[in-house]
Amino acid sequence: MLDATPLLRAYARSRVSRLDRLDAVRAQERTLLRLCREAAGTLFGREHRLAEVASVADFQTRVPVRSYDQMRSEVWGDVFPRIDGISWPEPTREFAITSGTSTGNRKLVPEPKALMRSHMRAITDLFSFYLAATPRSRLFAGPNLVLLGATDLTEIAPGIIAGDLTGLGDRHTPWLVRPWRFTPRSVEMIDGWEARINRLAEAAVASDIRSISGYPSWLIFFFARLAEAAGRVGEPLSALMPSLELVIHGGVDFTSYRPIFDRLLAGSKAALRETYAASEAFVAADDSSGAHGMRLLADHGVFYEFVPLAEAGRRWPERRWIGDVELGVDYALVLSNSGGLWGYALGDVVRFTDRDPPRLIVAGRVERDLSAFGEHVREAELSKALGDAAAGLGYGVADFTVHAVPPDVDKVAGRHRYLVEFEPSLSSREAIAEIARRADTRLQELNDNYRVYRAHDLVVEPPELVSLAAGTFNDWMRRSGRLGGQNKFPRIMSHEQASEKAFQEFVKQCTIQQSAPECANG
Structure with missing residues (x-):
């Protein structure tokens, strides 16, 4: 096979040199204005007066933040999937199927050629x-x-x-x-x-x-x-x-x-x-610089906004963009793209680590937190706590999910239950108990609310940890007909999902060892 690397490397150096000189703020503003011009004649463009948009502030006063369900019902309506000319002028003949990992609800995301x-x-x-x-x-x-x-x-x-x-x-x-x-x-x-x-x-x-x-x-x-x-x-x-x-x-x-x-x-x-x-946008990538965070791709035809978490879910929230984001603050990501999505709440939480060039990390999901007892623990915190705890004993976490176990009738406190595939597989009850203890301690360090709720075991008891055989989650997804594709096993399960008899029986069959055997069927 011909080695095309030298030729492509020459292009790569030229492209990266241009990206290093790119003013991300100006690029994002140009992107927004171009999107508005192109879509001004669509039904959405006329209703929201996109032709009059001359700045980011103009756009934010005309276009509210919408979820996927709101886009589908309010913007596209009953004619979906025939949405040509509604929110984007280009014909849309392809849609990406994606699923919300916490709910399993499938979305059909427009993917026109642009x-x-x-x-x-x-x-x-x-x-x-x-x-x-x-x-x-x-x-x-x-x-x-x-x-x-x-x-x-x-x-x-x-x-x-x-x-x-x-x-x-x-x-x-x-x-x-x-x-x-x-x-x-x-x-x-x-x-x-x-x-x-x-x-x-x-x-x-x-x-x-x-x-x-x-x-x-x-x-x-x-x-x-x-x-x-x-x-x-x-x-x-x-x-x-x-x-x-x-x-x-x-x-x-x-x-x-x-x-x-x-x-x-x-x-x-x-x-x-x-x-x-994501199906809606290729947001960021590792730029091989060694810096913390992925570089936001600011000139790819997608305009990004960032909503403080306290405002997430509101139709007219406070909205930042790359021109005024703050470092170290968690934001709900909102985007407008060349697929006809406008002020679209992606559902991810991001945090900026640098502004020039803009770099960010994904901190979790807006709607995915574990708060059965009011503890408000985010997925990213659970993942880090468990990952750090396992790594401390020389193990990796191939996959996991967490759900809440309500208190028994004679108790006030409930607990979290981790179902984990370790790499390599882990069967030592002592090691499992130690990882559970470390994960609990680490989570208290990461989340003040959890630490308060864990005090004296009054609201939330120490967690239970179940070690599962390798391939357990893939096997369950296979049985459910959802292996592969955009389907992912939820990192946080609802009590209803975890309580399904078929799932409980399956977990029991795949359990290698656990930290609280008396609670195996909790």
Whole structure:
């Protein structure tokens, strides 16, 4: 295969040089004004007087913040999915299927060609950051692998299709890089995400893979199948994929996965790079600078706003933008894009670590917190507390979920119950109890409210921790028909979800050990 790296590196250096000189504030304002001009003649544009928008402040006085459900009912209405000319002038023939991980409700996100071009441009910038910072890279001397979700596309109306964003994106891969993309067509067409990953692993055994990207849990699953396909279970990844130099991950908080990937990549030359990509926008990417946080992609046709958490959920909240955000403050992310989303509440919580260039981290989800007893603990805090506790004993967290266990009739206090897949699997009751203790202590350090509620075990008792067999969550998703695609097991479960008899029985079958055996069926 021709090594295209030198040519692409020249482009990468030029592009990164331009990005380093980019004034993000001016770029974001230009983006907003351009979006408003392009959509001024749509039904939405006329109703909200987008043609009159001359500044960010003008826009914020005309366009309220809306959730997906509000966009669908108030803006698109009964004609959905035939939304041409309603909120974006370009015909919309593709929709990305995505699900809220806490509710399971599916969304159909418009993906017209302009937005797909934005996604592709962001991916190009991600590789540009890496190539410009890695002068000895030979990334495009071999194939690059993307772990796709569902590749099947469903016709939801005549001439209109919907599918997983990775499957849709595969249709729009720039022709220039297609020769260096590894996904055999025969594998793409296999029905079922798990079967496709298994065949992909078999095909990859003899291939000179240079990079791989996917959700962390997908990557772990793939690496395990790769070792099985090669007949070399137990050997390091550096032996299975000796030319691998880049692992791209995103989609979930990486804190609990890092110890696992540190072990997987031990002895390998592969670098880890994080992305923040959603169906609605490719928001940010690791710019390979080593700085804390991912760089906001400010010139990709998406305008971003940031709502203080106390104002989240309001129709007319206080709204910041890149011109006036503060460092270290948690904001609910709101965006307007070239897919016809305007003042759209994405549901993520972000926190800026730098302003020039703007860098941020994903701090969790707006609506996903654990507060059965008034403790208000966010997903990111649970993930960090558990990840730190497990790492302290030399374990990684492959996956987990937490739910609240209400108090018994003769008690006032309830507790949190962690269901965890450890890497490697953990069966020592003493170690599990110690991780539970450390996670409890760490969470009190991270969340003052939780610390107050935990005082003297009066409102919230010490947590229970259950160690599950490897693959438990994937097995449950498979049984539920939701393995792969944009589906993710919720990190925080409602009491109703956790109390389902079928789920309880399944957990009991998969339990290796727990810190409070008398509470196993709580």
